[in-house]
Amino acid sequence: MLIKLTGGKVYDPANGVDGEVRDIFVEGGRIVSPEPTAKIDQEYALHGRVVMAGGIDPHSHIGGGKVTIARMLMPEDHIGQEVARTDLTRSGCGHAIPSTLTAGYRYAEMGYTAAFEPAMLPANARQAHMEMADTPIIDKGAFVMLGSDDFFLRQLAGKADFSAIKDYIAWTMHAAQAIAVKVVNPGGISAFKFNQRKLDLDEQHVHYGVTPRDIILTLARGLKELGVVHPIHIHGCNLGIPGGVETTLDTIRGAQGLPIHLTHIQFHSYDTEGDMKFSSGAVRVAEAVNASPNVSIDIGQVMFGQTCTASGDSMRQFVNTRSADPKKWVVMDIECDAGCGVVPFKYRDKSFVNALQWAIGLELFLLVNDPWRIFLTTDHPNGGPFTCYPHLIRLLMDKTFRQDMMRTINQDALKYSSLGTLDREYSLYEIAIMTRAGPAKSLGLKDRGHLAVGACADITVYDDNPNREAMFETPELVFKNGELIVRNGRIVKIVQGATHVARPNYDIGIEKSLKAYFDDFHTVRMENFRLSDEEIIAGGHGSLIVQPTGARTS
Amino acid sequence: MGGLSFRLKAAPGERLDIRALTPGRLRGLANAEISALVIGGSKRHLTVGDVFEVAGDAGDTVTIQPGVATLDFAAAEMDSGTLIIDGNAGAYAGRKMRGGNLEVRGNAGNYLASGMAGGLIHIGGSAGDNLGGILAGDRFGMIGGTVVISGSIGARAGDKMRRGTVIVKGKTGEGAGTRMIGGTIWAEGGFGPAPGYMMRRGTLIGSTVERLLPTFVDCGRHDLLIVRILSRHLKATLGDLAPKPMPLFVQRIAGDMATIGKGEILLPAD
Numbered sequence: 001m002l003i004k005l006t007g008g009k010v011y012d013p014a015n016g017v018d019g020e021v022r023d024i025f026v027e028g029g030r031i032v033s034p035e036p037t038a039k040i041d042q043e044y045a046l047h048g049r050v051v052m053a054g055g056i057d058p059h060s061h062i063g064g065g066k067v068t069i070a071r072m073l074m075p076e077d078h079i080g081q082e083v084a085r086t087d088l089t090r091s092g093c094g095h096a097i098p099s100t101l102t103a104g105y106r107y108a109e110m111g112y113t114a115a116f117e118p119a120m121l122p123a124n125a126r127q128a129h130m131e132m133a134d135t136p137i138i139d140k141g142a143f144v145m146l147g148s149d150d151f152f153l154r155q156l157a158g159k160a161d162f163s164a165i166k167d168y169i170a171w172t173m174h175a176a177q178a179i180a181v182k183v184v185n186p187g188g189i190s191a192f193k194f195n196q197r198k199l200d201l202d203e204q205h206v207h208y209g210v211t212p213r214d215i216i217l218t219l220a221r222g223l224k225e226l227g228v229v230h231p232i233h234i235h236g237c238n239l240g241i242p243g244g245v246e247t248t249l250d251t252i253r254g255a256q257g258l259p260i261h262l263t264h265i266q267f268h269s270y271d272t273e274g275d276m277k278f279s280s281g282a283v284r285v286a287e288a289v290n291a292s293p294n295v296s297i298d299i300g301q302v303m304f305g306q307t308c309t310a311s312g313d314s315m316r317q318f319v320n321t322r323s324a325d326p327k328k329w330v331v332m333d334i335e336c337d338a339g340c341g342v343v344p345f346k347y348r349d350k351s352f353v354n355a356l357q358w359a360i361g362l363e364l365f366l367l368v369n370d371p372w373r374i375f376l377t378t379d380h381p382n383g384g385p386f387t388c389y390p391h392l393i394r395l396l397m398d399k400t401f402r403q404d405m406m407r408t409i410n411q412d413a414l415k416y417s418s419l420g421t422l423d424r425e426y427s428l429y430e431i432a433i434m435t436r437a438g439p440a441k442s443l444g445l446k447d448r449g450h451l452a453v454g455a456c457a458d459i460t461v462y463d464d465n466p467n468r469e470a471m472f473e474t475p476e477l478v479f480k481n482g483e484l485i486v487r488n489g490r491i492v493k494i495v496q497g498a499t500h501v502a503r504p505n506y507d508i509g510i511e512k513s514l515k516a517y518f519d520d521f522h523t524v525r526m527e528n529f530r531l532s533d534e535e536i537i538a539g540g541h542g543s544l545i546v547q548p549t550g551a552r553t554s
Numbered sequence: 555m556g557g558l559s560f561r562l563k564a565a566p567g568e569r570l571d572i573r574a575l576t577p578g579r580l581r582g583l584a585n586a587e588i589s590a591l592v593i594g595g596s597k598r599h600l601t602v603g604d605v606f607e608v609a610g611d612a613g614d615t616v617t618i619q620p621g622v623a624t625l626d627f628a629a630a631e632m633d634s635g636t637l638i639i640d641g642n643a644g645a646y647a648g649r650k651m652r653g654g655n656l657e658v659r660g661n662a663g664n665y666l667a668s669g670m671a672g673g674l675i676h677i678g679g680s681a682g683d684n685l686g687g688i689l690a691g692d693r694f695g696m697i698g699g700t701v702v703i704s705g706s707i708g709a710r711a712g713d714k715m716r717r718g719t720v721i722v723k724g725k726t727g728e729g730a731g732t733r734m735i736g737g738t739i740w741a742e743g744g745f746g747p748a749p750g751y752m753m754r755r756g757t758l759i760g761s762t763v764e765r766l767l768p769t770f771v772d773c774g775r776h777d778l779l780i781v782r783i784l785s786r787h788l789k790a791t792l793g794d795l796a797p798k799p800m801p802l803f804v805q806r807i808a809g810d811m812a813t814i815g816k817g818e819i820l821l822p823a824d
């Protein structure tokens with residue numbers, strides 16, 4: 001069936017299209033260029049509407065053990081957030097940590113067609129993929145966590161051959177069905193198990209003797225040489241600590257030009273000026289990011305309200321338990337792999353600290369020049385649920401609205417941030433980069449996030465409403481694989497998205513030493529640890545897409 | 555004055571959620587709109603009109619008769635006016651109620667006054683377990699208001715209760731004041747076994763205790779002025795519903811020492 005989207009203003013930054021009025025043709029789930037004589041089966045007149053590729057969230061905790069723990073920990077997150085079933089959709093509940101089905105529906109209703117789970121432990125990969133398989137409509141994928149696992153730290157401490165380390169990275173990506181690799185508090189989660197309560201960039205792990213800097217550089221170099229498109233996804237040391245900005249700057253400087261992605265950088269941009277010994281380091285971080293083309297970031301913007309933080313960083317989450325609201329939390333070790341910390345948070349606009357966190361996130365958005373290297377996230381649910389994105393987009397696109405909001409928050413906080421001096425307003429083109437083209441390029445999704453001929457027909461059509469929050473909250477039309485799934489912000493059809501993975505080449509010989517390691521230390525045998533393709537797609541849960549690996553172009 | 559009355563046509567075959575039937579929520583609704591309100595919990599989507607005959611005009615009082623034990627959430631989140639149930643009420647009556655009066659002439663089910671913040675509840679009969687208790691996702695149980703039960707109550711009354719007053723003319727079940735954080739439970743007929751399990755603060759006043767926990771400590775006879783002030787206050791606010799005053803001297807038993815031990819059980823001293 002040939003579908004024609006007529007006369008919309010197209011924002012397709014990957015192909016340099018900035019608000020041009022164009023027709024788009026869709027057939028067989030792809031964007032096509034038909035013969036002029038071809039018969040149009042269905043036409044949508046989109047004059048004056050804004051057309052973009054489907055949104056892609058590169059960092060959103062939607063699957064895995066920690067999300068399940070958070071759901072169990074927070075029954076109050078369900079109360080009053082019940083969603084009844086309809087003829088099409090199933091019931092669900094939850095605000096900050098919605099059930100899998102509700103998360104999928106809400107993403108689609110917001111015009112997003114893909115979201116990536118950034119912290120999948122290899123040991124939890126099976127459960128994470130089961131939950132993502134349960135998340136309807138959107139495409140998904142996961143970043144596997146390395147860097148605090150014992151096998152890797154043994155390799156590093158034992159000065160193992162670099163090719164063996166690369167083989168292990170690649171083997172883990174295959175075994176856990178991941179598209180990228182994330183490192184969380186490099187070595188710190190393991191150090192926590194050896195009773196260290198902090199680990200600076202150049203501080204040694206008491207048992208293995210390696211430093212976070214070694215770990216980051218090894219993983220960054222390994223992924224580059226393996227040809228994995230998304231660079232090492234770094235949740236750095238010293239998250240949330242005033243003065244953590246120094247660690248962040250050191251990490252950027254220490255990358256030696258290797259490609260790195262610094263995630264939820266807002267939580268890593270705190271300085272120590274002022275009476276409260278807490279101020280914004282956003283200006284310095286933004287300068288460093290602007291000057292380092294090898295660095296990309298996502299923000300992890302804090303949005304006011306109740307949420308529940310869920311992180312693999314058990315070391316830092318253990319400290320955060322003091323601020324838990326409501327007062328309950330879970331911090332746990334997970335066998336040889338890493339750990340997990342779930343701490344409920346309520347971000348208050350009248351709180352000095354929370355208001356400053358909010359301001360720092362916005363500062364970073366406005367100070368980093370290149371939208372291709374900065375992605376729009378709230379680190380769902382850690383800074384706030386992903387349903388805040390339309391509000392966040394309005395904060396970025398509408399200076400007056402931003403200033404109105406600034407007047408309602410803790411005024412002392414604004415003294416320690418440069419937010420008040422920033423006049424920048426994002427354009428639709430830049431928003432399209434940050435929420436679509438940029439993440440797709442960074443993750444190596446060849447046929448997503450753009451609208452050229454041959455691309456997957458994931459398309460979102462918005463009404464060009466000057467209230468950008470309303471505009472991005474309720475897209476008029478959303479297409480997934482060329483099928484209309486959302487009309488006026490309501491689901492009209494359920495489809496199953498695909499799971500994206502990357503599979504770099506490696507030497508299977510690594511399994512010999514891995515097998516011995518699993519036999520000695522793991523509760524699960526190596527053969528059972530590996531996740532098969534069938535397990536992910538069985539029961540009609542979508543398909544698997546292997547994204548190509550290869551040398552980076554930029 | 556005046557008010558709406560709801561006459562039950564026949565015993566409903568399922569549990570009903572009647573939280574909508576309060577004077578505040580029905581104010582300004584036409585009788586046809588009231589009849590169309592969905593109160594059923596099943597996919598049959600029973601409406602008020604299916605279950606009740608509605609009569610009268612909107613006012614400060616709503617009367618339901620006869621009440622049966624499948625009518626849940628009576629007066630839930632009510633903030634003003636009077637709801638009279640001529641008969642029994644189901645579970646969760648007075649849940650998160652903020653003000654007004656709930657009068658149940660029969661018995662009430664479990665979780666009566668759970669999370670209640672204000673207002674007055676009077677139960678003519680007895681009430682079930684977890685009176686003033688906590689539900690999953692709540693931070694506290696009862697946080698204010700007054701509940702008077704003419705009969706007896708079930709187990710674990712006042713679980714995580716923070717403020718407010720519960721007066722029981724009869725006896726409490728096991729574990730009254732479990733995990734209590736504050737507030738008062740006065741049981742004229744005495745406490746069942748193990749009152750105050752893990753209580754932090756709060757006051758349990760009664761005639762007898764069936765079995766004390768080993769983590770409660772006898773602090774001796776006292777002439778506590780506050781008990782007399784409380785009696786006088788209850789007499790002034792509740793009239794005939796107030797409990798009979800305690801004797802001059804009371805035995806104070808503090809606990810639960812397994813936590814911070816700032817709670818107390820007050821019994822008549824010899």
